[in-house]
Amino acid sequence: MSEVKNKKFQSGFQHTEIGIFPNDWSIHQLVDVAENNGLVRGPFGGALKKSSFVKKGFKVYEQRNAIYSSVDIGRYYISASKFQELSRFSLNSGDFIVSCSGTIGKIYQIPKNAPKGIINQALLKIKLNSLIEPRYFYQVFNSDSFQDRITDSTQGGAMKNLIGMSEFKKSIIPLPSLQEQTAIATALSDVDNLIQSIEKLIAKKEAIKTGTMQQLLTGKTRLPEFATRDDGSPKRFKQTELGKIPEDWELISIREICDFITGFPFPSSKYQESGIKLLRGSNVKRGNTDWSDNITKFWADSTSGIEQYLLQEGDVVISMDGSLVGRSFAQLSDTDLPALLLQRVARLRSKSISQDYLKEWVCSPVFSDYCDSVKTVTAIPHISPADILNFRLFVPSTRKEQTTIATILSDMDAEIQTLQQRLEKTKDIKQGMMQQLLTGKVRLAH
Known part of the structure; x- marks a missing residue:
C-alpha cells in the first residue's frame, strides 16, 4: 500500500501535500482504495467499434450515464461473446463510473438491478476495496478540492480534457476510521437528500406553472369573473389562424x-x-x-x-x-x-x-x-x-383580465424563486459541511 508520507504539523494534526488533517487519519492515494485492477479505463481503438453493436444484448455505458446519473440512457449494445471478450470492462452494482474526457469528473454509482454492461472509452470504472465506505468516497470525490485535483491531472494538446491515468491514480484520499467515514457520509447524504427533494419540488412547481400558462394564456381556462357575459351566459370561443380563443x-x-x-x-x-x-x-x-x-x-x-x-x-x-x-x-x-x-x-x-x-x-x-x-x-x-x-x-380585451392572469403566473414564479433560493442556500450549507467534515476540522461522534 502506497501510503503518502506526512509530518506532524500541530498537536493532533498533520500537514500533508493537500492540507491539514487529524493525526489519526491515514492519507492514501486513489489506487490504494481500489481493488486490484479496480481502476479501469474504457477500451480504446478497435476494441469497441460501432460495427460490433447489436440491437439487443449487453449495455454499453456511455459518458452521459455518469453526467446524468442514470442507467436508462444509452443507445448501444454488444453481444454475449463480445461482452465475454471485454469482461475486464464490465460493471457490477456498487461500481463507480467517472466521465474522463470532455466533461470530466462526473461520478455515478451503478445501482442494484442495473442492466449488465461494459464501459466505453469515455468512462473510468472504479471498484473500491474495504478500506473506504462507498458513500464517503462519493462525497470526497465530489468535493471542490478533489475535483480541482482531477482538473490538474488532465492532459493537454490533442488529449485536452482527458484524465491522465498515472496522475489520477495518485490523487490523495484522506481516510478516517470506517466508523467516522460512515458518520460523515450519513451527515452529508442527509443534506443531499434534502437538496434532491427541493429540486424535485421545483421541477413539480415548474411543470404546474407551464400547464397553468398553457391554459390561462390561451383562454382554454377562464377565470370565473371573466367567463360569463353580462346576462350570465358563458362566453363562447371563436376560430383564429392559431386556433380557438375566447370570443372577447x-x-x-x-x-x-x-x-x-x-x-x-x-x-x-x-x-x-x-x-x-x-x-x-x-x-x-x-x-x-x-x-x-x-x-x-x-x-x-x-x-x-x-x-x-x-x-x-x-x-x-x-x-x-x-x-x-x-x-x-x-x-x-x-x-x-x-x-x-x-x-x-x-x-x-x-x-x-x-x-x-x-x-x-x-x-x-x-x-x-x-x-x-x-x-x-x-x-x-x-x-x-x-x-x-x-x-x-x-x-x-380588458386590462383587468390581463393583469389578473399575469399576477397568478407571477405569484407562481415567486414561489419557484423562493424554492430556488432555498436550494442555493442548502447547497452552500453542504459545501461548508464538506469543508469541515472532510478535513477533520469538525469531528462527528461515532
Missing part, C-alpha cells in the same frame, strides 16, 4: 402593440469603470438579469443622444443571440436601473396591453418554440427584429 380576445402581433427598439452599438473601447450600466446579451438570463462584476460594463452618463436607449422599470428585454436565444429574457425592475440598451438586445414596451401580461407570453414555451422555428442555424444562433415583431399572442 384578440390575436395580435408584437408589431401592433409594442414600442420596439434594439440597442445602440456602444463601442467597447469607450466602456467605463463606472457610470450607467450597459444591458448586454450576457446580462440577460432565463427570466432575470445578471449584473455580476465580471460581465457588467458601464457608459459615461454625460454622453448626449442616448436618451432613447435608456431603459424603464417594467421593460421586457430579449437577448437576440446565443444558444439560449428565445429563452434569455427579463422584465426590468427598479434595481436594474439606470441602464442603457446595447445592440443585439431587444426592448418591448407597450401602452396598449399590460407589460406583466406581455412578459408572461415572452417567457412561455410558445415564444421559445417560435424562436426555435425561426432562428438561424449557425455557430451563434440569432433571431431578427422582424422575427420578434411578427410573433403573435392572444390578448384579453
Whole structure:
C-alpha cells in the first residue's frame, strides 16, 4: 500500500501535500482504495467499434450515464461473446463510473438491478476495496478540492480534457476510521437528500406553472369573473389562424402593440469603470438579469443622444443571440436601473396591453418554440427584429383580465424563486459541511 508520507504539523494534526488533517487519519492515494485492477479505463481503438453493436444484448455505458446519473440512457449494445471478450470492462452494482474526457469528473454509482454492461472509452470504472465506505468516497470525490485535483491531472494538446491515468491514480484520499467515514457520509447524504427533494419540488412547481400558462394564456381556462357575459351566459370561443380563443380576445402581433427598439452599438473601447450600466446579451438570463462584476460594463452618463436607449422599470428585454436565444429574457425592475440598451438586445414596451401580461407570453414555451422555428442555424444562433415583431399572442380585451392572469403566473414564479433560493442556500450549507467534515476540522461522534 502506497501510503503518502506526512509530518506532524500541530498537536493532533498533520500537514500533508493537500492540507491539514487529524493525526489519526491515514492519507492514501486513489489506487490504494481500489481493488486490484479496480481502476479501469474504457477500451480504446478497435476494441469497441460501432460495427460490433447489436440491437439487443449487453449495455454499453456511455459518458452521459455518469453526467446524468442514470442507467436508462444509452443507445448501444454488444453481444454475449463480445461482452465475454471485454469482461475486464464490465460493471457490477456498487461500481463507480467517472466521465474522463470532455466533461470530466462526473461520478455515478451503478445501482442494484442495473442492466449488465461494459464501459466505453469515455468512462473510468472504479471498484473500491474495504478500506473506504462507498458513500464517503462519493462525497470526497465530489468535493471542490478533489475535483480541482482531477482538473490538474488532465492532459493537454490533442488529449485536452482527458484524465491522465498515472496522475489520477495518485490523487490523495484522506481516510478516517470506517466508523467516522460512515458518520460523515450519513451527515452529508442527509443534506443531499434534502437538496434532491427541493429540486424535485421545483421541477413539480415548474411543470404546474407551464400547464397553468398553457391554459390561462390561451383562454382554454377562464377565470370565473371573466367567463360569463353580462346576462350570465358563458362566453363562447371563436376560430383564429392559431386556433380557438375566447370570443372577447384578440390575436395580435408584437408589431401592433409594442414600442420596439434594439440597442445602440456602444463601442467597447469607450466602456467605463463606472457610470450607467450597459444591458448586454450576457446580462440577460432565463427570466432575470445578471449584473455580476465580471460581465457588467458601464457608459459615461454625460454622453448626449442616448436618451432613447435608456431603459424603464417594467421593460421586457430579449437577448437576440446565443444558444439560449428565445429563452434569455427579463422584465426590468427598479434595481436594474439606470441602464442603457446595447445592440443585439431587444426592448418591448407597450401602452396598449399590460407589460406583466406581455412578459408572461415572452417567457412561455410558445415564444421559445417560435424562436426555435425561426432562428438561424449557425455557430451563434440569432433571431431578427422582424422575427420578434411578427410573433403573435392572444390578448384579453380588458386590462383587468390581463393583469389578473399575469399576477397568478407571477405569484407562481415567486414561489419557484423562493424554492430556488432555498436550494442555493442548502447547497452552500453542504459545501461548508464538506469543508469541515472532510478535513477533520469538525469531528462527528461515532
